[in-house]
Amino acid sequence: MNNLDVISLNIWQILISLANLAILFFLFKRFLFKPVKEILAKRESEIQAEYDKAEKATDEANEIKASWEEKMKTADDKADEIIKNAVEKADRRSEVMLYESREKAESIIRKAKAEAERDKRDAQETIKQEIVGVSAAISEKIIGREINMDDHKDLIDSFIDNMEEA
Numbered sequence: 001m002n003n004l005d006v007i008s009l010n011i012w013q014i015l016i017s018l019a020n021l022a023i024l025f026f027l028f029k030r031f032l033f034k035p036v037k038e039i040l041a042k043r044e045s046e047i048q049a050e051y052d053k054a055e056k057a058t059d060e061a062n063e064i065k066a067s068w069e070e071k072m073k074t075a076d077d078k079a080d081e082i083i084k085n086a087v088e089k090a091d092r093r094s095e096v097m098l099y100e101s102r103e104k105a106e107s108i109i110r111k112a113k114a115e116a117e118r119d120k121r122d123a124q125e126t127i128k129q130e131i132v133g134v135s136a137a138i139s140e141k142i143i144g145r146e147i148n149m150d151d152h153k154d155l156i157d158s159f160i161d162n163m164e165e166a
Helices: 002-007 011-143 149-165
Strands: none
Touching: 011 149
8 A cells, every 4th residue: 555655645735735836826926926017017108108209209390390391382482472573673674774775765866866957957058058159159140240149048048948849
């Protein structure tokens, strides 16, 4: 029966082993699992806080990006408006300069025409005077007597006026 003693079951020994197991389980749970769970929870909350911080930074960066894109669009619109205004202003200035140059050209042309007309009248008057002088001399030689200068001048003026009309 010695052999059976080795195989035999001792209930007290089993109960003590189970009690040891239960005590070890409670000790591990209290002193090992709880602190490890607390450390893991703390690490998880720190990681979550980092994720939240990163997400907040990403949101702020997206807001800043959107703000800058809007500002860039506004700046582009303002630049286009400034360019448009500058072009319009340059067009107006060129129109004014063109108008002024036309006015100056027309004034120069009017002055030149007036001067030419005056020169023409002066030349006609000079020619009339020469014709009067020459015709008076010719008339004196032909007629043989002296003609009154005023009468002669009136005759020649009427003759020249008739020629101009013709």
